[in-house]
Amino acid sequence: MKILAIDDQQLVLLPLQKRLQELGYEVIIETNAYAGISIYNNENPDLVIVDVNMPNVSGLDIVKYIRNSKKSNTPVMVLSGNTKDNVITHGFELGINDYMKKPLSLNEISARVKRLIGAPKVDIAISNNNVMIQERCVGVVIPCYNEEERLLSDEFISYINKNSGYHLCFVNDGSTDKTLEVLKGLQKGRENFITVYDCEKNGGKAEAVRLGMLHMAKKEDLDYIGFLDADLSTDLADFDDLVKTIETSDYKIVSGSRISRMGANITKESARKIISLTINFIIRKILKMEFKDTQCGAKIFHKDVINIAFREKFVTQWIFDVEIFKRMSIYYGLKKAKAMLCEQPLKRWVHADGSKLSMKDSVKIVGQLVQIAWVYRGKKSKLTAFETKELKMI
Structure with a gap:
């Protein structure tokens, strides 16, 4: 299973990538939204994780592209520090599947990913550290x-x-x-x-x-x-x-x-x-x-x-x-x-x-x-x- 995670802060993406890879997922990370869209087109991921507040192109713009331009039902999760009700509501109206508010633990993110797309059929030991993804x-x-x-x-x-x-x-x-x-x-x-x-x-x-x-x-x-x-x-x-x-x-x-x-x-x-x-x-x-x-x-x-x-x-x-x-x-x-x-x-x-x-x-x-x-x-x-x-x- 392939996951694409897009966030302008690499320090957020790296621990996320490590934990999801430990679970057996193939994870591609990208800090540039435009490059992330290109990767989406080429890789056809099983799940997209995006941040809302990014320069030039917001995470919700990426959601619009996936849902409206590509007419795709690819599951999309938002991982963001933006906790405004209108933003969250708008995200679900656009067709996101989940909205995760920073800060939250990698354990919780992992559980949400498994619920949404299932878990790879591999037996891999993961670290016990409950790392927090900060805003x-x-x-x-x-x-x-x-x-x-x-x-x-x-x-x-x-x-x-x-x-x-x-x-x-x-x-x-x-x-x-x-x-x-x-x-x-x-x-x-x-x-x-x-x-x-x-x-x-x-x-x-x-x-x-x-x-x-x-x-x-x-x-x-x-x-x-x-x-x-x-x-x-x-x-x-x-x-x-x-x-x-x-x-x-x-x-x-x-x-x-x-x-x-x-x-x-x-x-x-x-x-x-x-x-x-x-x-x-x-x-x-x-x-x-x-x-x-x-x-x-x-x-x-x-x-x-x-x-x-x-x-x-x-x-x-x-x-x-x-x-x-x-x-x-x-x-x-x-x-x-x-x-x-x-x-x-x-x-x-x-x-x-x-x-x-x-x-x-x-x-x-x-x-x-x-x-x-x-x-x-x-x-x-x-x-x-x-x-x-x-x-x-x-």
């Missing part, structure tokens, strides 16, 4: 400098195996140990879910994150892109909570905060403390925002602000986060920028031993803050009159 696709940049001994490879692999829609980009920041070799091993066989971006020379965390974010922004199927520390001081489950916040709100940036709250597990495993209250006071004065923790290494961004935040090199090496927020306030204006930023307390944060930033380095941060205040002084919004008018209407 959104997320890129995560992880800067790495001499992480050969600390990189938690098993945790990263386990997470992408269980959670669809994630693409990890490890940036090797000119490491002098075997970090690059470890990263290449981590990527092997998972090239569709893991990217290794190699910087031959060490440029510091700020530049590693910047280059990684710009690289991931080129991937068309990603909705959000963020960064995370390699030591997983903020774990991936907590990072996913930041993603859930940005996808269900109008925020453009959601930043983790290590400030303790009731029920949170916030611990420190070395002598270094979180940036002092004095430094935080200076940061609030520079930004004119009441951020409690700008320096948390877990942040998620809507794709449309990546260029604003990361296009230009940062002035400082360690406190580039402050520069990101400053750039947002310069571009959009302080009032609008405040409405676009969210600081979300983490449930768990562990300061791992082996941090590159010493207490002596923390003292230098004060000097870097002065540098930021000087460089960004007097800069005004770069919005055009039209853009300013558009923002006022939001």
Whole structure:
């Protein structure tokens, strides 16, 4: 039995293809709707699975083509994050056989496929992992400098195996140990879910994150892109909570905060403390925002602000986060920028031993803050009159 699945996000299609192939189906996937129509004409599949919201041609346009132009009764299932009643109703009016709302599990999708077209007569063992097909696709940049001994490879692999829609980009920041070799091993066989971006020379965390974010922004199927520390001081489950916040709100940036709250597990495993209250006071004065923790290494961004935040090199090496927020306030204006930023307390944060930033380095941060205040002084919004008018209407 042959299945054609069409969705503009490859991170959705790949786990779907793997699971259905495990069940014995022949599965063809396509991210381009026009190419998908061509494949339909040539392959004559037993089932078509389509997404609704795709660029240029929607999934419902494909349904119209199958039902009206081809006069075909090929079973069609919709797998989409669009949950509007009128869209779903229109889909059934056009002749779809099933409508599956993201997020949902691969187990449920498999059961629906079997109910609709039956199961191949093969005896194949399938994985027990109940992977969820998410509505959104997320890129995560992880800067790495001499992480050969600390990189938690098993945790990263386990997470992408269980959670669809994630693409990890490890940036090797000119490491002098075997970090690059470890990263290449981590990527092997998972090239569709893991990217290794190699910087031959060490440029510091700020530049590693910047280059990684710009690289991931080129991937068309990603909705959000963020960064995370390699030591997983903020774990991936907590990072996913930041993603859930940005996808269900109008925020453009959601930043983790290590400030303790009731029920949170916030611990420190070395002598270094979180940036002092004095430094935080200076940061609030520079930004004119009441951020409690700008320096948390877990942040998620809507794709449309990546260029604003990361296009230009940062002035400082360690406190580039402050520069990101400053750039947002310069571009959009302080009032609008405040409405676009969210600081979300983490449930768990562990300061791992082996941090590159010493207490002596923390003292230098004060000097870097002065540098930021000087460089960004007097800069005004770069919005055009039209853009300013558009923002006022939001």
